[in-house]
Amino acid sequence: MPKKGEATVVKNAGSHFLLSELPAWELFPAVLRGKVRLKASEITNPVAVGDRVRYSWDDADEKAVITEILPRSNYVIRRSTNLSRQAHIIAANVDMAYVIVSLYFPEIKLPFLDRILVTCGVYGIPVTIVLSKVDLYRAEAAEQIAAFRAIYEGAGYTVLETSVRTGEGIDALRAACKGRINLFSGESGVGKSSLIKAVDPSLDPKIGAISLVHLQGKHTTSLYEMYRLATGGYVIDSPGIRGFGLVDLEKEEIAKYFPEMLSASADCRFTPCTHTHEPGCAVKAAVDAGTISAERYNSYLGMLEEDKKFR
Numbered sequence: 001m002p003k004k005g006e007a008t009v010v011k012n013a014g015s016h017f018l019l020s021e022l023p024a025w026e027l028f029p030a031v032l033r034g035k036v037r038l039k040a041s042e043i044t045n046p047v048a049v050g051d052r053v054r055y056s057w058d059d060a061d062e063k064a065v066i067t068e069i070l071p072r073s074n075y076v077i078r079r080s081t082n083l084s085r086q087a088h089i090i091a092a093n094v095d096m097a098y099v100i101v102s103l104y105f106p107e108i109k110l111p112f113l114d115r116i117l118v119t120c121g122v123y124g125i126p127v128t129i130v131l132s133k134v135d136l137y138r139a140e141a142a143e144q145i146a147a148f149r150a151i152y153e154g155a156g157y158t159v160l161e162t163s164v165r166t167g168e169g170i171d172a173l174r175a176a177c178k179g180r181i182n183l184f185s186g187e188s189g190v191g192k193s194s195l196i197k198a199v200d201p202s203l204d205p206k207i208g209a210i211s212l213v214h215l216q217g218k219h220t221t222s223l224y225e226m227y228r229l230a231t232g233g234y235v236i237d238s239p240g241i242r243g244f245g246l247v248d249l250e251k252e253e254i255a256k257y258f259p260e261m262l263s264a265s266a267d268c269r270f271t272p273c274t275h276t277h278e279p280g281c282a283v284k285a286a287v288d289a290g291t292i293s294a295e296r297y298n299s300y301l302g303m304l305e306e307d308k309k310f311r
């Protein structure tokens with residue numbers, strides 16, 4: 001073990017971490033000691049999975065000591081509760097966020113998805129939408145699937161349909177994960193861990209287990225864990241995304257994170273335009289013409305109306 005080095009945090013268990021010098025996958029324990037400072041006082045954890053850190057090796061303790069957190073290319077935060085200003089970094093330096101949703105079991109809530117898409121946009125993380133478990137509803141819900149694709153591909157997102165039962169979409173997902181650090185996010189039960197297992201059967205993420213800790217709304221960082229895929233790339237599994245859809249945004253900013261509204265808004269008569277009551281609003285015209293989906297526009301209005309602290 002070298003005396004010093006740079007490594008990536010692959011597991012976060014409270015005050016203990018596992019590091020690896022990617023692309024090597026040799027995990028070793030690390031602790032934070034003393035002086036690694038929190039930049040923002042509202043952040044409850046200074047180090048998250050995906051963080052690149054400097055460390056020095058403590059021979060006596062047989063552990064690395066994290067001495068510095070290297071600048072992040074991006075990070076995702078969630079709030080402890082809607083009302084709380086306290087926030088928790090759930091992952092850092094993410095190349096791609098997969099937002100995993102199922103039309104049923106559990107049933108998708110479009111405003112919730114839209115909120116997450118906005119959040120990823122705010123944090124500068126590219127998104128791919130995964131429609132999971134299609135084996136369960138492909139036959140009965142072909143029209144809903146088509147409508148879903150039309151809305152989100154129309155808005156500029158990539159939509160991937162997957163089933164771990166039939167294997168559909170798994171090769172595409174595996175190929176997309178190569179060479180990147182990928183975050184699998186989505187409500188509990190949508191199939192995140194199952195997808196990781198399907199992409200790399202040698203891995204063993206917990207499937208079907210809904211964490212009681214999570215249901216109680218408590219926070220444990222140990223549930224975020226990075227896996228290395230045998231076929232290349234890394235995946236960060238997450239327990240669920242309660243609270244990961246809450247960002248501080250001014251009203252005028254929200255529409256910028258709906259890509260289809262952003263491009264339409266170039267033709268609005270007024271700047272800024274909230275795309276609600278203003279005359280000559282190109283976004284409203286596009287909604288009326290059907291080129292921007294009414295569902296997406298309603299999600300936007302919902303976010304606009306909410307008190308900022310709930311957003």
Ligand SMILES: Nc1nc2c(ncn2[C@@H]2O[C@H](COP(=O)(O)OP(=O)(O)O)[C@@H](O)[C@H]2O)c(=O)[nH]1
Pocket residue numbers: 132133134135136162163164165186187188189190191192193194195206207208209239
């Ligand atoms: N039929 C079907 N069931 C799935 C699929 N993916 C996951 N499941 C089931 O959905 C449940 C939750 O899966 P899990 O991977 O633990 O979801 P997570 O909470 O998002 O990690 C488990 O019972 C899985 O067996 C799928 O593609 N098809």
Ligand SMILES: [Mg+2]
Pocket residue numbers: 192193194206207208237238239
């Ligand atoms: Mg899981």
Ligand SMILES: [Zn+2]
Pocket residue numbers: 265268269273274275276278280281282283284
């Ligand atoms: Zn407008």
